[in-house]
Amino acid sequence: MQKNLLNVLFPNFCNGCDALLLKNESVICTKCLHQLPFTQHHQIESTEIDKKFYGLLPYESAASLLYFNKKGITQNLIHNLKYKNRQEVGTFLGNLYCNENEKNTILDKIDYIIPVPLHQKRLQERGYNQVLTFCKAIEENTKIETLEKVLIKTKNLKSVTDKTKENRLAQNKDVFSIQHPEKIEGKHLLLIDDVFTTGATIEACAREILKIKDTKISILTIAYSQS
Numbered sequence: 001m002q003k004n005l006l007n008v009l010f011p012n013f014c015n016g017c018d019a020l021l022l023k024n025e026s027v028i029c030t031k032c033l034h035q036l037p038f039t040q041h042h043q044i045e046s047t048e049i050d051k052k053f054y055g056l057l058p059y060e061s062a063a064s065l066l067y068f069n070k071k072g073i074t075q076n077l078i079h080n081l082k083y084k085n086r087q088e089v090g091t092f093l094g095n096l097y098c099n100e101n102e103k104n105t106i107l108d109k110i111d112y113i114i115p116v117p118l119h120q121k122r123l124q125e126r127g128y129n130q131v132l133t134f135c136k137a138i139e140e141n142t143k144i145e146t147l148e149k150v151l152i153k154t155k156n157l158k159s160v161t162d163k164t165k166e167n168r169l170a171q172n173k174d175v176f177s178i179q180h181p182e183k184i185e186g187k188h189l190l191l192i193d194d195v196f197t198t199g200a201t202i203e204a205c206a207r208e209i210l211k212i213k214d215t216k217i218s219i220l221t222i223a224y225s226q227s
């Protein structure tokens with residue numbers, strides 16, 4: 001079947017603004033592409049993440065690709081990726097990250113990529129971990145392997161959105177654990193999550209990884225929420 005006809009039968013919509021995509025567009029429209037709110041974290045000496053984690057956590061580098069603004073393009077992209085099975089959004093953003101950061105040397109120092117895991121039950125409900133296609137796109141570009149079975153989530157927490165930060169940190173204790181620690185001993189791991197909000201999830205994951213001998217971590221999230 002011709003591509004044009006396929007487009008008529010199954011039109012593609014922009015994952016950023018829901019506009020109908022043109023023939024030469026995929027995943028997001030040209031207008032959204034030009035409006036993506038990049039953080040430029042890799043060019044900044046002290047990022048918002050650095051300020052949040054200062055004195056709390058030892059890490060090599062921390063960055064988010066995009067700012068997450070309510071009702072903005074990033075929120076739509078993440079929503080489609082997380083809840084609408086639009087996993088191509090993760091691939092698109094992973095490729096974008098590698099292109100945008102071509103000149104930075106952070107990825108050169110990474111041994112493995114570690115996605116923030118979902119609990120087994122949540123994984124079964126959703127059918128996929130929403131950060132995985134993002135991780136795999138970076139793997140494709142850099143040949144840095146993604147380890148999916150090293151960091152696991154052992155407790156399935158209820159939504160904690162209305163709890164205080166202290167509560168969230170306490171709740172996150174013992175939620176994650178490491179399998180096959182020998183695999184990451186002495187390695188520099190890039191921990192990847194979808195949205196950085198309070199940092200509690202990243203911190204809990206990082207603390208588990210850092211218990212393993214001679215590990216180093218860097219942090220990357222698709223989006224940074226200023227709320």
Ligand SMILES: [Zn+2]
Pocket residue numbers: 014015016017018019028029030031032033
């Ligand atoms: Zn759009």
